Amino acid sequence: MRAIIYRRYGGPEVLEATELERPTAGPGQVLVKVRATSVNAADYRLMRADPFLVRLFNGWLRPKSRQVLGMDVAGVVEAVGSGVTKFQVGDEVFGETPMKSQGAFAEYAVADARALAKKPARLRFEEAAAVPLAAVTALQGLRHLGKVGPGQRVLIQGAGGGVGLFAVQIAAALGAQVTAVCGPKSVALVRSLGVTDVIDYTQRDFTKDGKQYEVIVAVNGYRALSEYRRCLVPGGRYVMVGGTGRQLFETLLLGWLVFAGSGRTAAALTIDEAKREGDMAQLAAWLEAGAVRAVIDREVELEKVAEAIRYVEGGHVSGKVVLRVAGA
Ligand SMILES: NC(=O)c1ccc[n+]([C@@H]2O[C@H](COP(=O)([O-])OP(=O)(O)OC[C@H]3O[C@@H](n4cnc5c(N)ncnc54)[C@H](OP(=O)(O)O)[C@@H]3O)[C@@H](O)[C@H]2O)c1
Numbered sequence: 001m002r003a004i005i006y007r008r009y010g011g012p013e014v015l016e017a018t019e020l021e022r023p024t025a026g027p028g029q030v031l032v033k034v035r036a037t038s039v040n041a042a043d044y045r046l047m048r049a050d051p052f053l054v055r056l057f058n059g060w061l062r063p064k065s066r067q068v069l070g071m072d073v074a075g076v077v078e079a080v081g082s083g084v085t086k087f088q089v090g091d092e093v094f095g096e097t098p099m100k101s102q103g104a105f106a107e108y109a110v111a112d113a114r115a116l117a118k119k120p121a122r123l124r125f126e127e128a129a130a131v132p133l134a135a136v137t138a139l140q141g142l143r144h145l146g147k148v149g150p151g152q153r154v155l156i157q158g159a160g161g162g163v164g165l166f167a168v169q170i171a172a173a174l175g176a177q178v179t180a181v182c183g184p185k186s187v188a189l190v191r192s193l194g195v196t197d198v199i200d201y202t203q204r205d206f207t208k209d210g211k212q213y214e215v216i217v218a219v220n221g222y223r224a225l226s227e228y229r230r231c232l233v234p235g236g237r238y239v240m241v242g243g244t245g246r247q248l249f250e251t252l253l254l255g256w257l258v259f260a261g262s263g264r265t266a267a268a269l270t271i272d273e274a275k276r277e278g279d280m281a282q283l284a285a286w287l288e289a290g291a292v293r294a295v296i297d298r299e300v301e302l303e304k305v306a307e308a309i310r311y312v313e314g315g316h317v318s319g320k321v322v323l324r325v326a327g328a
Pocket of ligand 1: 040041042133134137157158159160161162163164181182183184185186201219220221222240241242243244269270271312315316317318319
């Protein structure tokens with residue numbers, strides 16, 4: 001099968017097209033004929049081995065266990081492994097490939113059945129491929145860590161990106177009053193998703209307007225921990241989803257200290273695998289009902305993956321960048 005691989009760590013120039021043997025579905029797994037995939041930060045972090053810790057599980061000097069990138073997958077079930085009853089050959093599915101094996105920048109990919117859901121009929125494969133990693137991240141940050149419920153005031157920082165655009169829609173679907181913070185390019189887009197309070201961070205500083213929230217989800221746009229604390233009501237929760245290594249270090253090591261005695265909490269999201277299957281089912285239902293939609297910045301052929309990653313790494317996308325797998 002056709003696949004995009006990388007044999008050494010580095011920038012997008014390390015990606016190359018090649019022919020690989022088609023993978024097979026193990027117990028509990030599904031082989032998917034890939035129709036579309038999308039670019040996530042996880043892809044270029046693995047590609048660059050940045051953070052350095054990537055080398056601990058993916059090969060010290062060069063990538064070993066995962067040479068085919070691509071977390072998200074949307075496609076058609078080609079074969080099922082033993083014990084899989086949830087899917088049949090021919091089903092249209094979407095979901096995530098496991099980090100420990102090859103990804104979906106290829107004609108075929110294997111995924112755990114529990115990480116897949118049936119593709120809602122109203123979605124194109126390209127739209128479905130934009131969903132899994134970004135939307136599960138947003139949902140887990142909001143619901144499991146942020147404990148967002150109806151009527152709560154929720155601020156999403158970094159609302160114009162892959163995770164952020166799902167976060168604003170999911171927070172609204174959970175019944176929250178949503179305030180979105182994004183750059184000028186994404187203001188109209190975010191407003192079109194039904195968000196009434198959109199803050200253009202080049203015009204207004206949300207940490208200085210005296211407003212407080214029950215939950216702040218920071219996807220991007222890094223502020224001091226003390227500023228987030230000031231913008232939370234007593235009992236409020238700061239959820240860090242994305243950020244620099246320094247930001248993560250500060251939240252994990254200093255978060256408890258900065259927030260101590262304030263009656264507010266700070267936490268950094270790590271994906272809870274046990275909740276993934278239920279989360280995918282919830283997302284599929286919202287997508288089918290039209291309560292949440294995939295926002296795509298651009299769609300390109302898989303062969304243009306290096307260009308696509310360069311664009312996403314620039315840090316100012318408005319939605320997801322999708323890769324079509326032609327000929328699949
Ligand atoms: N914890 C986890 O499990 C997990 C899972 C998935 C992703 N993540 C992390 O989440 C982060 C975002 O991922 P993504 O896929 O959404 O990235 P993305 O699609 O590249 O989006 C980045 C967004 O950040 C916005 N941004 C940049 N600077 C900003 C600022 N100062 N204030 C507000 N917004 C700003 C950009 O919007 P403008 O152009 O409008 O500035 C852009 O829309 C990454 O760091 C990723 O590693 C974490």
